[in-house]
Amino acid sequence: MTLDWSWFGGFAILLLSVVFLLNAVRIFREYERGVVFTLGRFWKVKGPGLVIIIPGIQQVVRVDLRTVVxxxxxxxxxxxxxxxxxxxxxxxxxxxxxxxxxxxxxxxxxxxxxxxxxxxxxxxxxxxxxxxxxxxxxxxxxxxxxxxxxxxxxxxxxxxxxxxxxxxTESMIRAIARQAEAERERRAKVIHTEGELQASEKLFQAAKILAQEPQAIQLRYLETLTVIGADKNTTIVFPLPMDLVTPFLEKMKRGSGETGS
Missing domain, CATH: 3.30.479.30 (Band 7 domain)
Known part of the structure; x- marks a missing residue:
């Protein structure tokens, strides 16, 4: 029985061709690139899609272009x-x-x-x-x-x-908490002081206006008395204006001076 060497050789060539194509064909996705080297030297960057390389002579390194976390x-x-x-x-x-x-x-x-x-x-x-x-x-x-x-x-x-x-650290957390508390206290004091300053300015303006008309002071005292009596208080402390007391004091001084003479 004789072997058909021509058929065997054709099959071997076909097999080698398939192996060559499998090693030569590369498919790169849209987000991939292939860095191709020819005999160890850089040739070019190829992809995406179908890329053909020469096995044994060319090598390719696959690189992903997507963002990495x-x-x-x-x-x-x-x-x-x-x-x-x-x-x-x-x-x-x-x-x-x-x-x-x-x-x-x-x-x-x-x-x-x-x-x-x-x-x-x-x-x-x-x-x-x-x-x-x-x-x-x-x-x-x-x-x-x-x-x-x-x-x-x-x-x-x-x-x-x-x-x-x-x-x-725990100690630093406590220190930051104390610092924040001190800062809040500082802001509260500043706000309170600014409120006192604004109140004093308004009181100064009100005093200047009331000083222009003595009757306005009397009306203000009467209004204060009305506010105090609104709470059903049995004891009322009413401020006595110094303008009313001053003439009596001067009269008493003059009377004591005449008696002494």
Whole structure:
């Protein structure tokens, strides 16, 4: 029995062709790009869609262009006013240049995460505790700009940074509570003092107006008596105007002076 070597050779060629096509064809999604190397040298960035490469001669690295959520582990930060706090954050980077992301850095996600931890401690260490608690939007922008300046050479764009939580010690929480209470007391005293000042100014204006007409003072006293008697009081203390008492006092003085003479 003789073998048909021509049929075997044709089958082998067909099998090799199928294997070659399977290794040569790459399909990239809309959010993916392929960085192609020819004999170890960068050739071009291809995709999305169908991409043909030469197996054994060309290699391709798949890169995802979607925004990635990186959670920055809790960091011990010492603020500018020497307060120790624990801060956690979230970073949102994405690849904008697939060539740089593959060639310029080994693992761009890990590198961005480590850089975010360093920048978080560095930037927050320049601000006081009150800024961390009250001005998070400005701090988020400062960290984002600092990160973006460093990752630009890697082809990475940091679109946003969000500080998740700032944890304080129990003693610091009590100190902040005492500070807030003292601030409220200070505001209450200031408001009370301003009220006294405004009342004194109004009383001064009223006294000037009443001084123009003596009868107005009498009417004011009568009105005061009406208000006091409205509560069914059995004892009424009525202020006696000095203008009424002064003539009697002067008369008594003149009478005592004549008697003495």
């Amino acid at each position: 990186l959670e920055v582990p809790t960091q011990d930060v010492i603020s500018r006013d020497n307060v120790s706090v624990k801060v956690s954050a979230v970073v949102y980077p994405r690849v904008i240049d697939a060539q740089k992301a593959v060639i310029q850095v080994v693992d761009y996600l890990n590198a961005t995460s480590q850089l975010a931890q360093t920048m978080l401690r560095s930037v927050l260490g320049k601000h006081q505790l009150d800024d961390m608690l009250a001005e998070r939007e400005r701090l988020n922008l400062d960290i984002q700009q600092a990160l973006d300046a460093q990752t630009d050479s890697w082809g990475i764009k940091v679109s946003n940074v969000e500080i998740k939580q700032v944890d304080l």
